Amino acid sequence: MAATVSLSTTSLAVAPGDTGQCELGITNTGRLVDQFSVGLVGPSGDWVTIEPATVNLMPGSSATASIIFAPPRSAEVTAGRHEFGVRVRSREDPETSVVTEGAVEVAPYREIVTELVPAKRRARRRAKFRLAVDNLGNEETAVTIGLRDPEDELRLLADHPEITTAPGTATIVKLTAAPHRRFWRGQPKLLAFEVVAKPAGDEPVTTTGVVQQEQLMPKWLLPALAAGAVLVVAAVAAWFALLKPAVQSVATDQAQQQVARAETAASKASSAADQATAAATVAQRAAGISPTPGAPDGNGGQTTPGTKPGSSTKPTAGTTPSAKPSVTPTGPVPLSFRIATGAKAVTDGSFQSFTYSAPPRKTVRITDLVLQNPRGDTGILRILIGRNIVLETGLANFRDLDYHYLQALTAAPGEQVAVTVNCTAPAAGSDRCTPSVSFSGQLTS
Numbered sequence: 084m085a086a087t088v089s090l091s092t093t094s095l096a097v098a099p100g101d102t103g104q105c106e107l108g109i110t111n112t113g114r115l116v117d118q119f120s121v122g123l124v125g126p127s128g129d130w131v132t133i134e135p136a137t138v139n140l141m142p143g144s145s146a147t148a149s150i151i152f153a154p155p156r157s158a159e160v161t162a163g164r165h166e167f168g169v170r171v172r173s174r175e176d177p178e179t180s181v182v183t184e185g186a187v188e189v190a191p192y193r194e195i196v197t198e199l200v201p202a203k204r205r206a207r208r209r210a211k212f213r214l215a216v217d218n219l220g221n222e223e224t225a226v227t228i229g230l231r232d233p234e235d236e237l238r239l240l241a242d243h244p245e246i247t248t249a250p251g252t253a254t255i256v257k258l259t260a261a262p263h264r265r266f267w268r269g270q271p272k273l274l275a276f277e278v279v280a281k282p283a284g285d286e287p288v289t290t291t292g293v294v295q296q297e298q299l300m301p302k303w304l305l306p307a308l309a310a311g312a313v314l315v316v317a318a319v320a321a322w323f324a325l326l327k328p329a330v331q332s333v334a335t336d337q338a339q340q341q342v343a344r345a346e347t348a349a350s351k352a353s354s355a356a357d358q359a360t361a362a363a364t365v366a367q368r369a370a371g372i373s374p375t376p377g378a379p380d381g382n383g384g385q386t387t388p389g390t391k392p393g394s395s396t397k398p399t400a401g402t403t404p405s406a407k408p409s410v411t412p413t414g415p416v417p418l419s420f421r422i423a424t425g426a427k428a429v430t431d432g433s434f435q436s437f438t439y440s441a442p443p444r445k446t447v448r449i450t451d452l453v454l455q456n457p458r459g460d461t462g463i464l465r466i467l468i469g470r471n472i473v474l475e476t477g478l479a480n481f482r483d484l485d486y487h488y489l490q491a492l493t494a495a496p497g498e499q500v501a502v503t504v505n506c507t508a509p510a511a512g513s514d515r516c517t518p519s520v521s522f523s524g525q526l527t528s
Contacts, residue, residue, distance in 0.1 A: 084179040085113025086140075088171045090150075093185040099192055099221060100156035105185065107133075107148045107169055111140035118174040121148050124182065125167030130154045133169075152187050158251030161511055162191030162222040194219040195226060195248070195282045199258075203293040205271075209261035210294045214241075214278055216256060218248035223512060228256055229279040229287075236274045237262055237294060249510050254457045255483045262296050272296045415525035418447065423519040426462070426504035434465065434503040444528065447494035451523040452486040458510035464518055467501045468494045478504075478518055491524060 087110045097103035111117050120137045130153050138146040150169065154160040168184045196217045204210040218224055225247050230239035242257040260276060274294040281287040426435040441447045454464070456478050466474040473492055476484075494500050506516035 084171075084173045084176045084181055085115075086111055086117070086119060086171060086173060086181060088169070088181050088183050090169070090183050090185050094188070095152070095185075096188040096190060097152050097154060098190040099154050099160065102151060102153040103187065104149050104151040107150055107171075107183070108145060109138055109140065109148065109171060110145040111142055113173075113175070114142050115175055116141055120172050120174070122170045122172070123150070123167060124170050125165065130160060131167070154189050156192065158219060158221055160189055160221060161250055162189050164188050189221070191222040192220050193222065193224055193282055193285050195224060195280060195285070195288055197278065197280045197288050197290045199278060199290045199292045202291070203295060205295045205297055206260075206262075207297050207299050208265065209259055212258040212260065212292055214256040214258055214280075214290070216246060216248055216254045216280055218250055218252055218254075221250050223247060223249050224285075225283040226254075227281045227283075229281060230258070231277040231279060232274075233277075234274070236264075237276055239276060249458045249512070252457050252459050252510070253482055255455065258292075260292070260294050262294065265296075265299055267299050269298050271298075415448070415527045418526040419521070419523045421519060421521045422500070422502045423517070424502055424504050425515045425517055426506040427515050428506045428509050430507075432505060434463075434505045436501050436503045438499045438501040439522075440499050441494060441496065441526065444496050446496055446527045447498075447500065447524065448491040448527060449494070449500070449522050449524040450488050450491045452488075453521040453523075454481055454484040454486075454518065455521070456482055456518040458513065458517060460506065460510050460516035460518060461508035462516050463505040463507075464520075465503045466520060467499075467503065468492060469498045478516065 089108045091106040091108070095103050095105055107121065109119055109121075111119075116139070118137055118139045121133050122136075123131055123133060132151045132153075134149050134151065136148075138148060140146055164186050165188075166184065166186045168182050170180050170182045172180045196219055198215045198217070200213045200215060204212060214228065216226055216228075225245065228241045228244050228246065230241060232239060238261045240259045246254050246256060248254045258278065260274075262272075262274060272295070274296055276292050276294070278290045278292060279287050280290070420439055422437050422439055424435070424437045429435075452466070452474070454476070456464075459482065460478045462478045464476055464478055465472050474486070500522065502518075502520050504516055504518060509516050
């Protein structure tokens with residue numbers, strides 16, 4: 084192509100929210116009138132423009148085009164060096180082009196915003212909060228999380244006191260607030276605390292939270308006990324007033340009937356015995372035999388057939404039943420674990436696996452999942468139990484995501500819980516995708 088191009092400067096600096104520009108000189112070294120189009124190679128978007136985009140030049144004449152850089156004050160354009168190239172094409176010779184290169188340095192700025200979710204929570208023993216730390220700046224920032232209770236009424240704890248946030252991402256920090264003193268009955272108490280997020284080299288950001296401490300005794304307990312006492316009293320009164328007299332009357336009638344039958348049977352038996360005795364006496368006298376009384380035993384009484392005189396029986400001592408062995412009850416044990424990943428970027432669609440194995444002869448029951456992708460990586464995440472896929476989702480679909488299962492996911496003894504990641508595009512400044520999954524549930528035998 085018969086043209087020469089040059090930049091007025093090959094390096095310039097610009098702050099987010101401001102503009103900077105350099106000039107591109109174009110000279111037509113050919114023998115024909117030509118039109119040259121100017122295009123950008125490198126950074127794309129609305130923050131880089133070229134004016135004018137085309138120039139018409141006579142042979143031997145020159146013209147300039149302005150390249151204007153206006154990076155927005157947002158996380159879309161990260162801080163640092165951005166290289167670019169300017170391509171000039173000829174209308175008369177479209178098959179060839181000339182490219183000149185330069186670089187623009189985007190200045191860094193920091194902007195950290197925090198939000199406590201929820202800002203107020205009711206609790207009897209402890210309250211749980213989530214602090215969302217949003218990095219609206221254009222560079223990675225280290226943030227220290229501090230907790231303050233001016234009245235010293237709460238025990239405060241953060242699961243991650245120090246975090247590093249990437250530009251344009253939100254990082255979740257879990258907080259726990261537990262009152263030092265508890266009460267069984269009384270009016271609710273409002274306990275305030277402060278969460279201070281201190282970015283490195285910048286001013287701290289303060290967020291206020293409130294714990295509404297409730298009485299330990301549920302409000303419904305006393306009315307329920309009173310209602311139960313009333314029902315018990317009513318039942319006892321009904322027993323003594325209605326049921327007991329009727330039961331006694333029926334029992335008395337039955338007993339009297341049984342006694343009457345027994346007396347009748349005894350009377351008949353006595354009459355039959357007297358008749359038998361009289362008949363036997365008559366028979367003995369007719370045979371010339373005088374009736375003899377039964378021989379007395381050694382104790383002055385008559386011996387009982389089948390027993391020796393003077394003998395006595397001693398009760399045998401009973402054996403004490405052996406005590407049953409006590410059994411220590413066993414039950415489910417609370418379980419909580421986290422699988423963090425660091426999958427390298429791939430282009431072949433493969434997955435990298437990160438696993439957790441339960442203790443021997445233990446069954447894992449999973450009821451809650453928390454998926455986190457604070458850096459905003461792109462790809463696919465799968466959760467497997469053994470070889471079964473129980474969850475598959477795109478990394479671009481979430482930053483922080485909760486799942487709760489009414490029917491627990493179960494991993495048999497020896498079966499692995501795995502998180503596999505297909506990393507297609509890690510966040511800026513990293514060569515790996517770093518999502519993580521937190522599991523909660525129970526460990527059973």
